[in-house]
Amino acid sequence: MNDKRTNLEIIAPSVEEAIEKGLNDLGMPRQSVDIEILDEGGKGLFGLGNRQARVRLTIKSETDEPGAEPSPTSAGNGDTFLTAEQALDAEEEELDEEPPFLGDDYVLDVARDVVSELLEKMKVRADVTAEYVPTSDTRSRVPVRVNINGDDLSYLIGRQAETLNALQYISSLIINKEIGRSVHLIVDVEGYRLRRENQLRQLARRMADQAVSTGRRQVLEPMPANERRIVHIELRDNPSVETESIGEDPRRKVTVIPQ
Amino acid sequence: MQDLIEYIALSLVDDPLQVRVSQYRRGSNVEIRLQVAKEDMGRVIGKRGRVANSMRNLLRVAAAREGQRASLDIMEPK
Numbered sequence A: 001m002n003d004k005r006t007n008l009e010i011i012a013p014s015v016e017e018a019i020e021k022g023l024n025d026l027g028m029p030r031q032s033v034d035i036e037i038l039d040e041g042g043k044g045l046f047g048l049g050n051r052q053a054r055v056r057l058t059i060k061s062e063t064d065e066p067g068a069e070p071s072p073t074s075a076g077n078g079d080t081f082l083t084a085e086q087a088l089d090a091e092e093e094e095l096d097e098e099p100p101f102l103g104d105d106y107v108l109d110v111a112r113d114v115v116s117e118l119l120e121k122m123k124v125r126a127d128v129t130a131e132y133v134p135t136s137d138t139r140s141r142v143p144v145r146v147n148i149n150g151d152d153l154s155y156l157i158g159r160q161a162e163t164l165n166a167l168q169y170i171s172s173l174i175i176n177k178e179i180g181r182s183v184h185l186i187v188d189v190e191g192y193r194l195r196r197e198n199q200l201r202q203l204a205r206r207m208a209d210q211a212v213s214t215g216r217r218q219v220l221e222p223m224p225a226n227e228r229r230i231v232h233i234e235l236r237d238n239p240s241v242e243t244e245s246i247g248e249d250p251r252r253k254v255t256v257i258p259q
Numbered sequence B: 001m002q003d004l005i006e007y008i009a010l011s012l013v014d015d016p017l018q019v020r021v022s023q024y025r026r027g028s029n030v031e032i033r034l035q036v037a038k039e040d041m042g043r044v045i046g047k048r049g050r051v052a053n054s055m056r057n058l059l060r061v062a063a064a065r066e067g068q069r070a071s072l073d074i075m076e077p078k
Helices: A015-026 A075-091 A105-121 A159-179 A192-214 A225-235 B002-012 B038-045 B047-065
Strands: A007-012 A033-039 A053-059 A127-132 A144-149 A185-189 A218-222 A241-246 A253-258 B020-026 B029-035 B069-075
Touching (some): A105 A159, A105 B002, A159 A192, A159 B002, A192 A253, B038 B069, B047 B069
Parallel strands (some): B029 B069
Antiparallel strands (some): A007 A053
């Protein structure tokens, strides 16, 4: 695995659009990245739930020759990414003081160890890995994602991801305390969050269409903050709607307002 | 189960020497008591009880793994 290198996962209606979007986000030409198609997308069963295409772009390190073994993260590799991120950052009003820490294996090790330790104490047997998740969302630091994989772990997700969120919250408190700064941590079980994110993005777009076609504001079900955020981000660049959260947690919900 | 709460508490407090975790059995329920230094109470309870509730959630799963039920009480230091 080359999970130490900078990579970006993008989801879009088609493979081509996903690649396009990813290259745009990274601000890099096509020849500077390796493209891996994770999911070509396509029609779901019974014509329902069309799947989006999913691709992973990995920034080639400068020393990479065609056919050569991928080299581990070099300083140059990290810098390339930082530059692209910073260029995007400059467009945002909210600048983060802390630059993303890429290639900082210590943070990944701590994150993985803390989650493993918690699972072990819960008598859960599972594989735990940690990686950085570069995103196009430049408002936050580069998240660290800890993936938990194993047999039949749905009880680790719980109703409305309650257990998964508890695990993520406790893990992030412990990790932050241990390394002395705040890390944006995502804990995932069997790809649940990615699946949920796809669902939410589709829902967001559907609600936007409905808002426009009916001329009425659409109110979504109550969601936790991380899920509301996905909806806001998905519709951020859509000029025909505005989004707004109303109510108080845990009943806070997103509304989509036609413009 | 006791292990889980002890690990979390020890990782979050500033004063680990004052962390005490004990476990009592009441019928089919296992009662876990956590005691920490007064200054650390906020760290194990959290805003609107978020840390305590997250610990309870994980504890519930850990207990269910062993076919049991468990509850967590966070005690004020004497």
